[in-house]
Amino acid sequence: MTESKMKSILSKTFTCCSITLLSLWGTSSFAEQVIFVSCDGLRPDAITALGEEGAPNFHRLRREGAFTDNARTDATYTVTLPNHTAMVTSRGVVGKDGHNWIANGDPRLGQNLHRNKKAYLESVFAVAHDHGLRTALYASKSKFSLYDISYDERTGKEDTTGPDNGKDKIDVYEMNADTSILVDSFLSAETAEPFDFAMLHLKDCDSTGHAESWNLTSGSPYLATAKKVDGLIGKLIAGIETAPKLKGQTWLVVTADHGGLTGTKGHGESKEQDNYTIPFYVWGPGVPAGKDLYELNPTRENPGTENPAYGSGSVPIRNGDAGNLALKLLGLPPIPGSTINAEQDLVVTD
Numbered sequence: 001m002t003e004s005k006m007k008s009i010l011s012k013t014f015t016c017c018s019i020t021l022l023s024l025w026g027t028s029s030f031a032e033q034v035i036f037v038s039c040d041g042l043r044p045d046a047i048t049a050l051g052e053e054g055a056p057n058f059h060r061l062r063r064e065g066a067f068t069d070n071a072r073t074d075a076t077y078t079v080t081l082p083n084h085t086a087m088v089t090s091r092g093v094v095g096k097d098g099h100n101w102i103a104n105g106d107p108r109l110g111q112n113l114h115r116n117k118k119a120y121l122e123s124v125f126a127v128a129h130d131h132g133l134r135t136a137l138y139a140s141k142s143k144f145s146l147y148d149i150s151y152d153e154r155t156g157k158e159d160t161t162g163p164d165n166g167k168d169k170i171d172v173y174e175m176n177a178d179t180s181i182l183v184d185s186f187l188s189a190e191t192a193e194p195f196d197f198a199m200l201h202l203k204d205c206d207s208t209g210h211a212e213s214w215n216l217t218s219g220s221p222y223l224a225t226a227k228k229v230d231g232l233i234g235k236l237i238a239g240i241e242t243a244p245k246l247k248g249q250t251w252l253v254v255t256a257d258h259g260g261l262t263g264t265k266g267h268g269e270s271k272e273q274d275n276y277t278i279p280f281y282v283w284g285p286g287v288p289a290g291k292d293l294y295e296l297n298p299t300r301e302n303p304g305t306e307n308p309a310y311g312s313g314s315v316p317i318r319n320g321d322a323g324n325l326a327l328k329l330l331g332l333p334p335i336p337g338s339t340i341n342a343e344q345d346l347v348v349t350d
């Protein structure tokens with residue numbers, strides 16, 4: 001049994017004495033945590049185009065972890081906030097069960113996920129926090145304030161799971177458009193006192209894609225930026241490996257919100273294969289080395305060149321799997337109301 005699983009069972013079972021036990025556990029050296037990274041606008045074939053030399057860290061994740069370069073975005077949207085909302089809620093965008101957040105700018109005054117949905121939307125942050133875990137969101141675009149304002153002291157739901165951990169479900173929210181500074185800031189917090197669940201958003205590939213196109217020819221600005229993002233992933237790996245509190249007990253889950261089109265400066269056309277094809281990499285304790293995630297997962301079907309509709313019978317691996325996967329790794333139940341990986345049956349460890 002993992003320590004976090006223990007934590008969650010304890011927090012469910014006990015009320016008064018669990019506080020003492022949890023604080024004892026908090027000082028142990030075998031806590032496990034998840035760092036979830038979304039590389040905005042990263043095409044998986046950029047990693048291939050850069051090769052081992054140009055993208056040594058992504059290649060290391062491929063070699064030492066389980067991955068696919070043929071994961072999918074949401075079935076109908078290939079833009080940023082709808083897909084990130086899919087990741088944190090493990091729901092599709094549209095329909096009765098969807099999270100319904102289709103806007104892609106800074107949230108308008110008074111708006112939040114729940115008001116827009118006309119119902120409370122649970123999330124990976126809320127489930128982790130309600131179970132007594134520490135959470136964080138480090139983002140590089142201002143519109144990610146959507147998650148902060150949807151799970152703060154005012155808008156977060158009462159915690160009725162075990163001890164009351166409060167309504168603010170994201171313990172630390174930080175925004176910095178400079179991803180090098182953002183990663184440094186995250187690592188300094190993470191190595192000092194690890195978050196149980198942290199989400200990190202790196203905007204770089206998307207910014208260059210919009211400015212210069214998703215051009216994968218050698219020496220292109222887009223590839224140079226993908227290389228920079230590879231370096232940031234390398235910093236994270238080095239941070240994990242040099243921190244005693246992280247080494248050997250941290251999972252890195254890396255995906256993207258969408259790809260982008262070569263020759264244009266956009267990614268909004270949701271029927272385009274290059275927009276809906278994204279990477280999904282998992283690295284950490286128990287993750288088999290060099291495994292194809294589709295081979296590991298008989299419940300998932302490699303979608304080939306398609307992006308199947310929800311409920312069509314063919315279930316690909318999607319970025320929306322991430323929320324419920326992170327909770328499973330932490331020994332926690334799925335996000336209430338979620339529809340993607342709701343059985344937490346995406347297998348990433350032996």
Ligand SMILES: [Zn+2]
Pocket residue numbers: 040041079080081206257258
């Ligand atoms: Zn994006």
